[in-house]
Amino acid sequence: MPAPTKSDHARARLLLFSVLIVATCGLIYELITATMASYLLGDSVTQFSLVIGVYLSAMGLGSWLSKYVTRRLHDRFIDVQLVIAVVGGCSAAAMFFGYGHLSSVRPLLFSILVVVGTMVGLEIPLLMRIMKDGQQLKDLVARVLAFDYIGSLLASLLFPLLLLPYLGLVRASFLFGTLNAGVALACARVFQGQLARPRLLLARALLVFVALASLLILGDRLERFAENDLYEDPVLISQKSAYQRLTITRFGEDMRLYINGNLQFSSVDEHRYHESLIHPAVADFGAPRRVLVLGGGDGLAARELLKHASIERVDLVDLDPAMTTLFREHTLLTPLSGGSLSDPRLTVHNADAMRWVEEHRARGGDPYDVIVIDLPDPNNLSLGKLYSRTFYRLVAGALAPGGTAVIQATSPYLAPRSYWCVVNTLEDAGLNPRPYHAHVPSFGDWGFVLASVDRRPPPRRVPEGVALRFLTDEVLASLFVFPADQERLDVEVNLLNNQILVHYYEEDFDAISPLRRRNG
Amino acid sequence: MHDFRVLELEDALGGTARGGELPRSRHPLGAHYLPRPEPRFHALERLLEDLGVIIGRDPAGRAEYAPSTIVAASVERHQLDRIWYAGISPEHGATPAEQAEAERWYAHLRALDREGPDGRRQFTLPSWRASAALRELDAISMRDYLQRLGVTSWRLRWEIDYACRDDYGCTLEQTSAYAALHHFLARGYDEDRPRPLLAWPDGNAELTRRMAARLGYIAAAPVDPHARVRTRAAVVSIDPDRGALRAVLRGEDPEDPGELVELSARAILWAAPRFVLPYVLTARGRDPLAGHRGPAMSYSPWLVASVELLDRPGGIGSPLAWDNVPVQRDNLGYVVATHGEDRSDTRPGAVVTYYEPLTAETPAVATRRAELLAGDLSRWSDHVVRQLAAMHPGIERQVTRVSVTRWGHAMIRPVPGLLFGDALARARAPIGVVRPCATDVTGLALFEQAFYSGVEAAEEALARLGRGAASMIP
Ligand SMILES: Cc1cc2nc3c(=O)[nH]c(=O)nc-3n(C[C@H](O)[C@H](O)[C@H](O)COP(=O)(O)OP(=O)(O)OC[C@H]3O[C@@H](n4cnc5c(N)ncnc54)[C@H](O)[C@@H]3O)c2cc1C
Numbered sequence: 005m006p007a008p009t010k011s012d013h014a015r016a017r018l019l020l021f022s023v024l025i026v027a028t029c030g031l032i033y034e035l036i037t038a039t040m041a042s043y044l045l046g047d048s049v050t051q052f053s054l055v056i057g058v059y060l061s062a063m064g065l066g067s068w069l070s071k072y073v074t075r076r077l078h079d080r081f082i083d084v085q086l087v088i089a090v091v092g093g094c095s096a097a098a099m100f101f102g103y104g105h106l107s108s109v110r111p112l113l114f115s116i117l118v119v120v121g122t123m124v125g126l127e128i129p130l131l132m133r134i135m136k137d138g139q140q141l142k143d144l145v146a147r148v149l150a151f152d153y154i155g156s157l158l159a160s161l162l163f164p165l166l167l168l169p170y171l172g173l174v175r176a177s178f179l180f181g182t183l184n185a186g187v188a189l190a191c192a193r194v195f196q197g198q199l200a201r202p203r204l205l206l207a208r209a210l211l212v213f214v215a216l217a218s219l220l221i222l223g224d225r226l227e228r229f230a231e232n233d234l235y236e237d238p239v240l241i242s243q244k245s246a247y248q249r250l251t252i253t254r255f256g257e258d259m260r261l262y263i264n265g266n267l268q269f270s271s272v273d274e275h276r277y278h279e280s281l282i283h284p285a286v287a288d289f290g291a292p293r294r295v296l297v298l299g300g301g302d303g304l305a306a307r308e309l310l311k312h313a314s315i316e317r318v319d320l321v322d323l324d325p326a327m328t329t330l331f332r333e334h335t336l337l338t339p340l341s342g343g344s345l346s347d348p349r350l351t352v353h354n355a356d357a358m359r360w361v362e363e364h365r366a367r368g369g370d371p372y373d374v375i376v377i378d379l380p381d382p383n384n385l386s387l388g389k390l391y392s393r394t395f396y397r398l399v400a401g402a403l404a405p406g407g408t409a410v411i412q413a414t415s416p417y418l419a420p421r422s423y424w425c426v427v428n429t430l431e432d433a434g435l436n437p438r439p440y441h442a443h444v445p446s447f448g449d450w451g452f453v454l455a456s457v458d459r460r461p462p463p464r465r466v467p468e469g470v471a472l473r474f475l476t477d478e479v480l481a482s483l484f485v486f487p488a489d490q491e492r493l494d495v496e497v498n499l500l501n502n503q504i505l506v507h508y509y510e511e512d513f514d515a516i517s518p519l520r521r522r523n524g
Numbered sequence: 525m526h527d528f529r530v531l532e533l534e535d536a537l538g539g540t541a542r543g544g545e546l547p548r549s550r551h552p553l554g555a556h557y558l559p560r561p562e563p564r565f566h567a568l569e570r571l572l573e574d575l576g577v578i579i580g581r582d583p584a585g586r587a588e589y590a591p592s593t594i595v596a597a598s599v600e601r602h603q604l605d606r607i608w609y610a611g612i613s614p615e616h617g618a619t620p621a622e623q624a625e626a627e628r629w630y631a632h633l634r635a636l637d638r639e640g641p642d643g644r645r646q647f648t649l650p651s652w653r654a655s656a657a658l659r660e661l662d663a664i665s666m667r668d669y670l671q672r673l674g675v676t677s678w679r680l681r682w683e684i685d686y687a688c689r690d691d692y693g694c695t696l697e698q699t700s701a702y703a704a705l706h707h708f709l710a711r712g713y714d715e716d717r718p719r720p721l722l723a724w725p726d727g728n729a730e731l732t733r734r735m736a737a738r739l740g741y742i743a744a745a746p747v748d749p750h751a752r753v754r755t756r757a758a759v760v761s762i763d764p765d766r767g768a769l770r771a772v773l774r775g776e777d778p779e780d781p782g783e784l785v786e787l788s789a790r791a792i793l794w795a796a797p798r799f800v801l802p803y804v805l806t807a808r809g810r811d812p813l814a815g816h817r818g819p820a821m822s823y824s825p826w827l828v829a830s831v832e833l834l835d836r837p838g839g840i841g842s843p844l845a846w847d848n849v850p851v852q853r854d855n856l857g858y859v860v861a862t863h864g865e866d867r868s869d870t871r872p873g874a875v876v877t878y879y880e881p882l883t884a885e886t887p888a889v890a891t892r893r894a895e896l897l898a899g900d901l902s903r904w905s906d907h908v909v910r911q912l913a914a915m916h917p918g919i920e921r922q923v924t925r926v927s928v929t930r931w932g933h934a935m936i937r938p939v940p941g942l943l944f945g946d947a948l949a950r951a952r953a954p955i956g957v958v959r960p961c962a963t964d965v966t967g968l969a970l971f972e973q974a975f976y977s978g979v980e981a982a983e984e985a986l987a988r989l990g991r992g993a994a995s996m997i998p
Binding site for chain 1: 576579580582583584588589590591592594595596597598599717718720721843866867868870
């Protein structure tokens with residue numbers, strides 16, 4: 005056996021270094037996939053354990069397959085590196101993209117996982133076989149496995165502490181892809197002598213390296229692109245406030261608002277939603293003078309209200325000043341709201357709706373003829389409070405004699421238990437609910453409730469003298485009709501201290517698709 | 525009635541219902557909640573109306589509470605083998621036999637929730653207005669009662685034991701069966717809806733603050749010697765026959781030795797702990813408790829600590845609730861002072877208040893009290909952080925401040941025989957113009973009990989002054 009030379013030592017070190025990188029990258033891809041899975045599919049415990057299980061078994065598969073690789077070990081090793089670099093490096097971007105375009109991302113996610121796992125599983129045995137010349141088995145196994153495990157440790161520390169917070173998923177995966185490709189490139193150079201087609205491999209490695217490095221540099225924009233994809237249409241404005249993420253997209257004439265990724269309106273059909281929300285309530289009261297709007301920081305409900313000459317004052321309570329400022333000031337958005345938020349009749353209050361009404365009552369504030377409750381869907385406990393009996397009692401107390409409240413109440417079709425729970429809760433709060441619904445194409449069949457202290461029939465005529473696109477007297481009457489398969493359900497009342505509605509909502513929507521929620 | 529004075533020993537009003545403040549939030553030092561009263565508790569509803577907790581009535585006449593005072597979901601969760609579950613019953617993993625036993629227990633409670641032959645409820649508030657039908661249950665311990673019922677499930681026993689420790693600072697071995705059942709039934713058995721709880725960031729301190737405000741008391745104002753409500757006023761002697769009372773009034777300066785003043789009163793309501801009274805009575809022999817033999821009044825010591833955290837506590841399973849209870853531990857877990865913050869509050873962090881009664885059999889409880897009061901505070905704050913870390917590994921790194929309160933005589937212990945025995949009757953009995961009426965002489969340390977006891981004593985005093993009116997207590 006010839007004595008090892010200096011360059012043999014250098015090679016051995018490079019190989020051990022690549023073990024480290026491979027192990028780190030492997031685990032990073034696994035963590036990225038698991039995180040993506042829990043972001044996109046929910047339920048992190050299930051997603052994490054599935055991903056880990058599938059990944060480890062794919063690694064086992066790779067190790068087993070390694071026995072079929074008998075020739076040109078160095079070439080294969082570099083090829084495997086390049087496959088991991090490309091698939092792993094692009095994994096996060098691909099999943100984001102896939103989420104926007106595929107009916108289910110699960111197959112994509114698991115394909116990525118299986119490919120990367122198998123390749124990583126193949127890699128270590130190959131490496132060991134490459135390195136075995138000139139070393140005793142016990143030393144070899146000890147070194148390779150030690151570096152392998154150190155790599156895993158490194159990854160598990162880097163991922164939560166640095167990568168996720170500072171780079172985000174898309175750029176982190178590009179970064180590790182680039183590192184993988186870098187190792188492949190270095191190996192291709194150092195092992196030139198042992199390669200069957202050194203130039204071709206070198207060129208391939210260089211190409212992958214450059215491609216991934218450029219993607220890494222473009223990563224920032226790609227993240228926007230990925231977000232775009234999530235939103236189907238080009239993102240126009242994306243702003244993170246203290247409370248939520250506001251995103252506005254535009255495609256042609258269609259402008260859409262998303263809160264935390266959930267659609268709030270599409271400019272193509274929002275008139276259906278907002279006309280249905282506002283005018284039945286106005287018609288029900290007659291000629292309201294004082295109106296309170298809870299939520300509705302986009303000013304679209306206010307726009308419909310201000311069409312009525314009788315209205316002298318609108319108090320609009322929305323949690324997020326970023327939202328009301330955006331819709332008051334942004335030149336692309338003010339045409340949508342017709343400048344309602346700068347109308348002298350309207351006052352914006354940035355506060356929690358429950359707290360505001362409670363304080364209004366404690367102050368002995370004047371009652372309202374119409375109260376419009378247009379809040380995000382009850383998908384969490386802090387929003388669920390705003391659909392509780394206690395809240396509706398407060399609202400009832402803030403209504404003027406003969407006053408009318410109108411509540412956006414989720415979808416009676418997609419979330420029937422949630423919808424009827426709102427209706428029952430209003431009734432339990434001593435209000436007379438009159439349920440109705442309208443077809444808003446971008447949401448589906450959407451539900452509202454008119455509520456008043458006294459018992460009255462639904463309004464029959466739309467108010468005169470206002471320009472309407474959707475409502476007519478005939479349509480108005482039809483809104484209060486529910487087909488046989490949408491009968492009222494016998495569900496519980498939503499109390500502040502049990503918040504059964506939040507459970508109904510979760511279950512209703514989980515039964516369809518987590519993507520169809522319209523929440524905040 | 526305007527001619528009265530309130531004298532309080534401490535710098536602040538409230539006693540065991542006082543509150544404290546950390547930079548992140550106010551927090552309770554002791555009492556932290558009040559169950560929403562049943563409509564039949566008229567006097568209590570009246571108080572809550574006066575204090576602005578009830579803000580109106582719905583068309584059916586039901587009281588409407590200020591929403592911010594109601595503890596919103598999630599109200600409680602418990603931790604069993606590292607996992608958090610909603611509610612307070614450790615049902616996870618229960619066998620069918622255990623489930624059946626639980627069903628039988630609930631059926632038993634339901635059956636007890638009714639009136640006795642004398643037309644009074646078998647359990648109610650105040651406890652001394654209940655029917656006499658089940659009084660013999662006060663003679664035995666809850667442990668013996670459960671044995672008699674054949675309750676063996678550790679889950680149920682834990683839940684009942686927890687209720688006793690939470691309400692009274694006693695285990696089920698130390699609590700009388702009547703007192704333990706009182707916890708479940710005094711306000712009526714809750715069939716399916718959980719009873720709403722009323723709470724504030726610093727607990728019942730908000731109630732005492734509002735009461736004091738109605739008497740014109742302003743905590744921050746300079747001392748006014750003629751004020752109706754006077755803090756830093758130690759009552760040092762009472763002549764029960766002449767109604768002569770002496771008190772030492774201190775100023776703000778902690779070094780101030782104070783000034784001895786004498787007041788004369790036609791009626792004195794002793795709302796301080798009963799065990800202090802003999803020390804201020806000019807004639808100790810007048811104390812009816814002096815010659816008493818039989819179960820004496822004893823008090824449980826409590827450790828309470830509020831902990832400021834950088835982040836809200838999490839945990840695996842059910843999300844953070846207002847009350848968070850570990851199963852099978854000596855401590856009762858913690859209540860979140862910042863739970864009621866609404867969506868407009870985006871500040872990070874939280875303040876949680878940790879509760880631990882130091883339980884022991886009657887003579888040994890004094891040793892535990894000595895143990896609690898001895899030693900420096902840092903030992904106890906380390907203990908609290910360790911207990912929190914047992915629920916939330918790593919939480920110690922989140923802790924920014926700990927404020928420890930040690931209550932040597934926190935709560936009267938309703939041991940078998942106390943509630944309807946001779947001791948309490950003697951403890952409550954007037955001594956000349958003095959009428960003892962703090963929560964301890966009712967046998968149960970509860971806001972409602974203290975309230976009714978105070979109302980009753982006040983009505984008696986008014987009657988003595990010739991201004992009696994119809995009683996507010998049914
Ligand atoms: C840790 C803890 C938790 C609790 N939790 C709850 C709960 O969640 N819900 C509930 O309903 N109840 C709870 N309680 C019980 C509740 O606090 C009391 O029942 C209620 O506040 C009534 O107490 P009190 O006024 O009768 O007596 P105390 O609170 O004991 O007040 C007695 C007052 O007398 C003063 N005093 C003593 N000696 C003198 C003197 N010589 N001169 C002048 N003043 C004197 C003291 O300083 C004190 O302020 C709790 C109690 C404790 C200790």
